[in-house]
Amino acid sequence: MNTEVSVLYFAKSAELTGLKSEIITVSSNVTSAQLWQHLEEKHPRLTVIRDQVVLAVRQEYVPLSEQPLTLREGDEVAVIPPLSGG
Amino acid sequence: MALNGRDAISLTTDKLSADAVSESVTCASCGAISLFIGTTRDHFEGMKVVRLEYEAYVPMAELELSRICSDIRTKWPSVRHINIQHRLGVVPVTEASVIIGISSPHRSDSLEAVKFCIDTLKATVPIWKKEIYESGEPRWKENKECLWADGGLIPKVN
Numbered sequence: 001m002n003t004e005v006s007v008l009y010f011a012k013s014a015e016l017t018g019l020k021s022e023i024i025t026v027s028s029n030v031t032s033a034q035l036w037q038h039l040e041e042k043h044p045r046l047t048v049i050r051d052q053v054v055l056a057v058r059q060e061y062v063p064l065s066e067q068p069l070t071l072r073e074g075d076e077v078a079v080i081p082p083l084s085g086g
Numbered sequence: 087m088a089l090n091g092r093d094a095i096s097l098t099t100d101k102l103s104a105d106a107v108s109e110s111v112t113c114a115s116c117g118a119i120s121l122f123i124g125t126t127r128d129h130f131e132g133m134k135v136v137r138l139e140y141e142a143y144v145p146m147a148e149l150e151l152s153r154i155c156s157d158i159r160t161k162w163p164s165v166r167h168i169n170i171q172h173r174l175g176v177v178p179v180t181e182a183s184v185i186i187g188i189s190s191p192h193r194s195d196s197l198e199a200v201k202f203c204i205d206t207l208k209a210t211v212p213i214w215k216k217e218i219y220e221s222g223e224p225r226w227k228e229n230k231e232c233l234w235a236d237g238g239l240i241p242k243v244n
Contacts, residue, residue, distance in 0.1 A: 010143055011214035012226045054234050056212065059146040063234070078143055078212070082228035082235035085142070085172060085213025086124050086184050086204055 003028040003071045007039065008078040013053070016045040029068040032057075035077065036064050046079075054080045092167045093155040097142055097213075099175040107187040111167035116189040120196035122204050124184040126177050134220040138177045143212040147172075150211045154203055158188070161202065162195040170203065172213060183215070205231060 008021045026038060032055050040046045055062045056078040057069055071077075094110060104123055111119055126138045155168050169187040177183045186203050190196040209231035218224045228235040 008143065010212070011141055011216070052228070052234055052236055056143065056146055059149055078146070080143070080212060080234075081214065081226065083208065083210070083212060083232040084215040084227040084229050085140075085147070085211045086208040086229065 005075045012081045013079040017043040028071045032062045033064045094169040095151045102182040102185045107169045107185045110169045111187040111189040118193035118196045119189045120200040122186040122200045128179045139216045140174045158199045162199045
């Protein structure tokens with residue numbers, strides 16, 4: 001089943017896509033790796049950060065893996081480059 | 087939580103004040119206030135840094151900071167008040183980007199809790215820092231504490 005979720009871009013990922021956010025439609029049992037693949041296909045410049053990125057789904061960190069995400073309509077997914085707070 | 091212990095968390099573009107943080111965690115039954123101030127350095131690998139710019143995923147950063155406060159209170163139950171302030175936007179060199187203040191009855195708990203707080207903040211809170219140099223391209227920094235930084239600990243799954 002397809003679900004509409006919002007994707008937030010931060011730091012380097014926002015610069016690479018030229019976006020702060022967008023709405024995408026994906027299968028609700030997409031894996032984090034597949035979701036990233038989808039974003040890379042839309043924004044090929046994201047490839048350069050592929051090995052140093054995790055996602056945050058409903059404000060919980062999710063590494064890129066084969067685990068299905070169980071997305072719900074309206075969920076917020078964020079692209080999280082390496083942290084540099086503090 | 088210690089009786090009437092307060093957690094104060096703020097993400098702000100305003101200039102931070104160590105005096106204000108210290109006053110906010112003061113309490114009559116505490117013999118110790120420990121403060122950490124993170125300031126911006128003027129150089130990186132021989133390049134002159136003119137300023138830092140900070141960005142945050144604000145709702146999740148607040149959530150992670152409140153988790154840190156909760157972890158602190160579990161590990162050091164005597165901790166009384168906690169105040170964590172992180173600046174966002176432009177931070178000129180030598181100004182504070184983060185201030186952490188923690189009070190406790192005796193000094194070892196607040197000292198240890200402050201160290202834990204900044205170490206965990208650097209590993210888990212979704213805040214990013216960009217260094218702007220006098221010459222050369224700006225660079226997004228990466229904390230070595232972050233598991234998914236280059237050379238980090240998270241195994242990559244292809």
